[in-house]
Each structure stands twice: as C-alpha cells, then as structure tokens.
Amino acid sequence: MSRELPNPAVLMFVAHRHVEQRVLAALAEAGYDDITTAQSRVFQRIGPDGTRLTTLAEQAQVTKQTAGFLVDQLEKAGYVERGPDPSDARARLVRIAERGQRAIEASAGVVAEVDAEWRAHLGHASYEEMVTALEKLRELTDPEGR
Amino acid sequence: MSRELPNPAVLMFVAHRHVEQRVLAALAEAGYDDITTAQSRVFQRIGPDGTRLTTLAEQAQVTKQTAGFLVDQLEKAGYVERGPDPSDARARLVRIAERGQRAIEASAGVVAEVDAEWRAHLGHASYEEMVTALEKLRELTDPEGR
DNA sequence: CTTCTTGATAAGATTCTCTGACTAATATGG
DNA sequence: CCATATTAGTCAGAGAATCTTATCAAGAAG
Numbered sequence: 001m002s003r004e005l006p007n008p009a010v011l012m013f014v015a016h017r018h019v020e021q022r023v024l025a026a027l028a029e030a031g032y033d034d035i036t037t038a039q040s041r042v043f044q045r046i047g048p049d050g051t052r053l054t055t056l057a058e059q060a061q062v063t064k065q066t067a068g069f070l071v072d073q074l075e076k077a078g079y080v081e082r083g084p085d086p087s088d089a090r091a092r093l094v095r096i097a098e099r100g101q102r103a104i105e106a107s108a109g110v111v112a113e114v115d116a117e118w119r120a121h122l123g124h125a126s127y128e129e130m131v132t133a134l135e136k137l138r139e140l141t142d143p144e145g146r
Numbered sequence: 147m148s149r150e151l152p153n154p155a156v157l158m159f160v161a162h163r164h165v166e167q168r169v170l171a172a173l174a175e176a177g178y179d180d181i182t183t184a185q186s187r188v189f190q191r192i193g194p195d196g197t198r199l200t201t202l203a204e205q206a207q208v209t210k211q212t213a214g215f216l217v218d219q220l221e222k223a224g225y226v227e228r229g230p231d232p233s234d235a236r237a238r239l240v241r242i243a244e245r246g247q248r249a250i251e252a253s254a255g256v257v258a259e260v261d262a263e264w265r266a267h268l269g270h271a272s273y274e275e276m277v278t279a280l281e282k283l284r285e286l287t288d289p290e291g292r
Numbered sequence: 293c294t295t296c297t298t299g300a301t302a303a304g305a306t307t308c309t310c311t312g313a314c315t316a317a318t319a320t321g322g
Numbered sequence: 323c324c325a326t327a328t329t330a331g332t333c334a335g336a337g338a339a340t341c342t343t344a345t346c347a348a349g350a351a352g
Contacts, residue, residue: 007257008264009165010190011280012158017207018287019155038339044156054299061163066340068301073338090299090348111153118154121286126279133268133276134157140267141164184308200330212309214332219307236317236330 019114026110032103034077042070043079043100050093052085079103165260172256178249180223188216189225189246196239198231225249 006014020037027035035043045051045059057067071094074080079100085091096104119127152160166183173181181189191197191205203213217240220226225246231237242250265273 006281006284007261008277008280009162009257009260011277011284013162013166015280015283015287016155016159016162020159036338052299053301062339063341064300065302065342069339085299088299088349092300111155114155115153117286118283122279122282126275126282129272129275130279131154131157133272134154134161135152136268136272137161137264138152138157140263141161182307198330208308209310210331211311211333215308231330234318234330238331 019111022114023107023110027103027107030103030106032099032106035079035103036073039070039074039079042067043074046080046094046096046100048096050083050085050095052091053094054091056094074100165257168260169253169256173249173253176249176252178245178252181225181249182219185216185220185225188213189220192226192240192242192246194242196229196231196241198237199240200237202240220246 020040024035024037024040027033042056042060042062045056053067053071054064056071057064060067062070071080071082075082075097077099078097080094081097082092082094085093122130166186170181170183170186173179188202188206188208191202199213199217200210202217203210206213208216217226217228221228223245224243226240227243228238228240231239268276
C-alpha cells in the first residue's frame with residue numbers, strides 16, 4: 001500500500017510499465033498483435049536452448065498451471081513450441097519458434113530506442129550509475145537470479 | 147518481449163515486484179489479508195482529500211469500469227468509502243476509510259525498511275543518485291504525473 | 293521394489309479486465 | 323434559455339489470467 005509520494009519502487013513500476021507498453025505497441029504495429037502482457041512476461045524467460053515449464057513458472061512467479069495456460073496460447077499463436085527434454089522424460093522444453101524469434105527481433109529496436117532516450121535524458125554518467133545500481137539491487141530483490 | 151539479458155526496465159520490474167510482495171505479505175500478516183495486487187494499485191492513488199474514480203482509473207491505467215470494480219471490493223472490505231464531490235454532482239470522491247488508514251500505517255514500516263536495505267547495500271551516494279535518476283526518468287515515462 | 297519427489301496436466305472457481313450501452317449532471321454555443 | 327456535446331459513473335456480458343485441488347507419469351532414494 002503506502003500512499004506517500006512516489007517511493008523508488010513506484011518510480012520503477014511506472015518506468016517499467018512505460019517500456020512494456022511501448023514494446024507491446026510496437027509489436028502490435030509490426031503484426032504481432034495477439035500477444036498479451038501476461039504472455040510476454042512468460043515468453044521473456046525462455047532461454048535460447050528452451051526452458052521447462054516449471055522453471056518459467058518460478059521465474060515469472062506464477063503457478064505452473066498459469067504458466068502452462070499462457071504457453072498454450074503462445075504455442076497456438078506460433079511464438080513457441082514444446083519438445084521433449086532429453087535429460088528428463090517427465091519434462092518438456094518450451095522453445096522459441098520461428099515467429100517468436102521474429103517478434104524478439106522486432107522488439108529489440110524499441111528497447112534500444114528507449115535506452116537511448118533515457119541515456120540522453122539523464123546523461124551518460126548518470127544513466128550508467130543507475131544501471132549499475134539496479135544490477136546491484138538485483139542481489140537483494142532477485143536472489144534466485146530470475 | 148526482448149529476451150536479452152536484463153535490461154534496465156526488467157531490473158526495475160523485478161525490484162518493484164519484490165517490494166510489492168513484501169508490502170502485501172506484511173499487510174497480510176497484520177490482518178489485512180484480503181487486499182489483492184490490483185486493489186492495492188488503485189488504492190495507492192487515492193489522495194488525502196479523496197479522488198474521483200475517473201482519476202484513479204487514469205492514473206492506474208485501467209478503464210473506469212475496472213477501477214469501479216476494484217473500488218467496490220475495497221469498499222466492501224472497509225478500506226475506502228465513497229462520498230459526494232461537492233464541486234460536481236455527477237462525481238463521487240473515493241476516500242481512505244478507517245481501516246485503509248491503518249493499513250497504510252502498517253505498510254509504511256516495510257517500505258522504510260526496504261529503502262534502508264537498499265541504501266545499505268548500495269551506499270548512500272549511489273542510492274541517492276539512483277533515486278534522483280528515477281525521479282528524472284519519470285518526466286519521460288510518466289508525463290501526466292501519474 | 294516401495295516410497296517420495298518432481299514435471300506436467302485437468303477441472304473448476306475466482307479475480308481482473310475489457311467493450312458497449314446507458315443515465316445523470318455539467319458545459320457550450322447559439 | 324434551450325439544444326447539443328462532454329464528462330462522471332454504472333450496468334451487463336464476455337474474455338483473460340490466476341489460483342486451489344487433484345491426478346498422472348517419470349525419476350530418485352531407500
């Protein structure tokens with residue numbers, strides 16, 4: 001809760017939301033208009049060699065049922081595909097599919113654009129210091145490395 | 147989307163999520179265990195003299211129907227109350243109720259605690275610079291002052 | 293081999309969110 | 323002063339996202 005004037009965490013929330021919306025808007029404009037926020041948050045966690053559903057769920061901090069539901073949709077839309085996990089027959093690996101790869105490429109430009117804007121607005125030194133601080137904060141806020 | 151290794155926005159997301167969860171957990175432990183994330187995001191925007199539903203919706207970036215739905219629940223749970231807006235008979239002001247005020251007080255400690263941890267982890271100078279940068283970024287990411 | 297744990301899925305309910313349509317009060321332009 | 327447009331809010335209905343509980347299958351440990 002906390003209704004005081006913006007604390008650091010709220011400022012981060014606002015900035016993140018802004019970027020997320022710009023990325024989703026750019027994707028929509030590029031024809032990837034069937035991706036939702038929830039889907040993208042799971043999609044983001046898929047590693048280059050594929051990731052297990054359980055891992056995705058942990059990292060996105062949703063239940064595995066929810067993650068499964070979202071992956072179902074991403075799969076139907078052609079952004080990801082599921083395959084067997086060679087190292088464990090119970091598990092399956094969620095991997096980026098053709099269309100997902102293209103969506104990633106389409107979004108990369110926007111992210112770079114936003115970073116450039118931030119850098120210009122803050123000045124290089126200040127921007128770099130902020131990023132360094134954020135990375136260091138991660139040790140506290142994301143100990144599992146999610 | 148963007149699956150590159152954590153860009154600044156993602157780091158902000160992770161940090162904010164961490165704080166939000168700690169605050170909600172602390173509230174739950176203090177007996178305010180019926181507040182959801184969505185509700186708290188609307189609740190946070192209520193000003194000391196009350197705020198109109200439409201304003202809450204804009205600031206939380208949801209439709210007014212959604213804001214109304216969430217305020218309904220906050221009202222049923224005793225966190226807020228609705229009253230007339232003296233300056234406009236169409237409008238109503240959502241105000242913090244007794245229980246809401248106590249919840250705010252219960253959460254304030256956690257927010258302060260997190261800030262202290264961050265400050266200790268980064269060092270005063272770095273922490274202050276980060277906050278300054280975040281405030282300045284808000285000019286880009288939140289031009290309407292939400 | 294049991295037994296325990298882990299990865300995934302299924303079913304059902306709840307919560308959140310939206311679009312579209314509507315009422316009531318206010319503002320604006322003759 | 324009236325006709326029209328705008329603004330605040332609600333209602334109804336649908337879709338998306340999320341959770342809890344339960345089940346099944348494969349691996350790990352004894």
